[in-house]
Amino acid sequence: MENNNISILGAGLIGSLLGIFLRKRGLDVSIFEKREDRRHQLYKEEGRSINMALSDRGWKALEKVGLKDKIKDLAIPMYGRRIHDEHGNTTFQQYGKDGEAIYSISRGKFNQILVDEAEKVGVQLNFEHKCEDVNIYKKQIKFSLPKWEAKKHQANVIIGADGAYSALRSSMQKQERFDFSQxxxxxxxxxxxxxxxxxxxxxxxxxxxxxxxxxxxxxxxxxxxxxxxxxxxxxxxxxxxxxxxxxxxxxxxxxxxxxxxxxxxxxxxxxxxxxxxxxxxxLITINCYPWVKNQCLLIGDASHAMVPFYGQGMNCGFEDCYVLDGLIEKYGTTSWELIFEKFQKMRKPDTDAISQLALENFIEMRDAVSDPKFLIRKKIEARLHELYPKEWIPLYTMVTFSDIPYSEAYAQGKIQDRIMNKVMADPLITQNWDKLDYEDIIDQVETARMV
Ligand SMILES: Cc1cc2nc3c(=O)[nH]c(=O)nc-3n(C[C@H](O)[C@H](O)[C@H](O)COP(=O)(O)OP(=O)(O)OC[C@H]3O[C@@H](n4cnc5c(N)ncnc54)[C@H](O)[C@@H]3O)c2cc1C
Known part of the structure; x- marks a missing residue:
């Protein structure tokens, strides 16, 4: 069936994982990737070995396609930050509860496994196919191939997972009423x-x-x-x-x-x-909308590239795949318009929120983490979470160790931030933090939520 034919641009982390999801739903999936197939060369990206932090949202998507265990073997848990001061002294700040970790993984090896898996489940891979332009109304893709060859491809459904400098997005930008900023x-x-x-x-x-x-x-x-x-x-x-x-x-x-x-x-x-x-x-932030036009959809960095300071760009893109798959599960594949429309409405507030949090976290990482008051603040928040696990969840935990929608985490984080600013304004907080009226703090949160 025509509608079951999907063309994905980009075999990066998001394009290849999405290919696996869609193929597992019985769809015919082709991926077009501008680079050559480098899977069987020793993994290095432009002479560098790059690694990323994988957290709960990413794991959830990998688990749904049955890849969690395979990937876990390659990942190294990082249970917290180790801060190095200018004299070489270090302190350790645990990220979450005991056992909670983010995982360091090599981007290249990870990508290779996802592409291999996509191939294994029957995704058709086309390397050295650089998308130059998409005619959104005809759903025709123009590719350039090696040796100045060109090719036109008639598609039915097109998904642009072609990263921050997406060719599909450039074509969408030529349409009326497409908002874009970088x-x-x-x-x-x-x-x-x-x-x-x-x-x-x-x-x-x-x-x-x-x-x-x-x-x-x-x-x-x-x-x-x-x-x-x-x-x-x-x-x-x-x-x-x-x-x-x-x-x-x-x-x-x-x-x-x-x-x-x-x-x-x-x-x-x-x-x-x-x-x-x-x-x-x-380092770029991309903001655009709509993500959908005539059965063409943007996903991952193509729709919401963000700065890397929350370690969430890939995790968020994996969550995109998870959410899209959930919508296909619910509505079937007879109406891509309906699915894509629901997808963009659901995801846009969340991706806006995590993009903003990523920008804000840069200041925390490069500056605040070395402030002794920041440590006290984190201790108070950890205590609140221990005493009232549902009522107070630290922002980092909501983003990294849960699947609470990013927009909810953002809103909740702002309320908690305001309350913590008041708590920290006490000049004796360094001595008194242990004796705070924690119940009163929770009451303040409840009241703020009702306003
Ligand atoms: C320094 C740094 C550190 C980061 N660390 C983390 C981290 O720790 N955790 C985390 O979750 N995220 C992290 N990120 C973000 C993460 O790298 C991205 O969010 C993620 O790679 C997005 O995946 P993607 O598949 O959407 O795009 P990309 O990874 O950019 O993949 C796009 C693919 O499309 C292909 N392509 C591009 N143009 C075309 C075209 N015209 N035709 C055909 N194919 C095309 C590309 O070759 C590529 O294979 C980091 C980012 C940076 C810059």
């Missing part, structure tokens, strides 16, 4: 690396996400199964004392790292080379 933050990022020790061991605690918060900039590191760490340096591009524009040679790199990240510097023997070999990349 915003680059002033910071960029660069991937670096901490290799295993001479004894072949992890150079730091592998079960933590390491952060070197330095106010306007920061370094983070996530563990890899080969006992190395992938580090990401976030710096302003220009205009501040420490910024990418002012780092010209290895001596400059050394000077910045020795001054601000000395303990990390001592574990990075190839820092100078890596810094100039690896690209400096920008």
């Amino acid at each position: 915003h680059y933050i002033s910071h960029g990022y660069k991937e670096l690396s901490i290799p295993p020790t001479a004894e072949g061991e992890f150079a730091m605690d592998p079960n933590a996400l390491h952060i070197w918060p330095r106010g306007k900039f920061m370094l983070i590191a996530l563990p890899n199964p080969d006992k190395s760490f992938t580090c990401t340096l976030f710096l302003p591009f220009e205009g501040t004392k420490v910024c990418f524009d002012k780092i010209h040679d290895k001596k400059d790199v050394e000077s910045v790292f020795k001054t601000y990240f000395n303990d990390a510097y001592n574990m990075m023997p190839t820092l100078g080379e890596d810094f100039f070999k690896n690209p400096t990349s920008a």
Whole structure:
């Protein structure tokens, strides 16, 4: 049946997982990917090994397609943040309750498994097919192939999972009443690396996400199964004392790292080379609507790219797949208009909320986490959650360890934030936090919710 024929653009994390979901619903699925098939080469992305944090929403989607156990074998649990101060001292801040963790996983290996699985369940894969344009009304896709070949493909249903610079979205932008905005933050990022020790061991605690918060900039590191760490340096591009524009040679790199990240510097023997070999990349937020036009749908980063500071871009895209699959389960595939319309209405408030939270969390990560008052605040919130598990759920827990809609988490988080600001305004809070009237705080939450 015509309606059962789906063309997905992009075999990234979201496109390949969506392919699996749709194929498992008995649909004919073809994925078109601009890159060549690199699954069987040693995994490296432009010379870098990049890893990501996978959390509950991502796991939920993987579980639904039966991939949770396979992926878990490759993932390293990180139970909290390990904060490195400028003198090399570290403190550990647990993310959630005992046993709750986010998981570090190699993006390339993960993508490879998803594409392999898509192929296994019968998705047709077309590599080296770069979408140049989509005629939304005719549902015709123009591809460029290697050697300047071109190809037209007549589709029935088109889903753009082709990332932040989506070609489907560009074609939709030519339509009337398509809202679009993009915003680059002033910071960029660069991937670096901490290799295993001479004894072949992890150079730091592998079960933590390491952060070197330095106010306007920061370094983070996530563990890899080969006992190395992938580090990401976030710096302003220009205009501040420490910024990418002012780092010209290895001596400059050394000077910045020795001054601000000395303990990390001592574990990075190839820092100078890596810094100039690896690209400096920008960080973008994309906002657009509608996501649907004539049976063409945007999903994942194509519809809502966000900055990476909540570690939710991929998790949110996986949740997109989960929600879309739930709608197909409920309504069948006879009316894609109905399903896509419901999908965008449901998801847009949630993806707006997590995009905003991701921007806000940058300040928390690069600055607040090193403030002793921040630790007290977290302790109070943890106590409230322990005493009143339903009435008070810390924002990080709602986003990372639950599937509470992001928009609800956002609204609830703002109420809690206001109340915590009042609690923290007490000049003696550092001494008194243990003796607070926790019941009264919960009463305040209940009252605020009713207003
Ligand atoms: C530094 C950094 C760290 C991050 N860390 C995390 C994290 O820890 N946790 C988390 O959840 N998220 C994280 N993210 C976000 C995450 O990377 C994205 O949300 C996720 O990759 C989105 O997947 P996607 O499939 O929608 O897009 P992409 O991963 O961009 O994949 C798009 C695919 O489409 C293909 N494509 C593009 N254009 C075309 C075209 N014209 N024709 C055909 N194919 C095309 C591309 O080659 C690619 O394969 C991070 C992002 C960054 C930048």
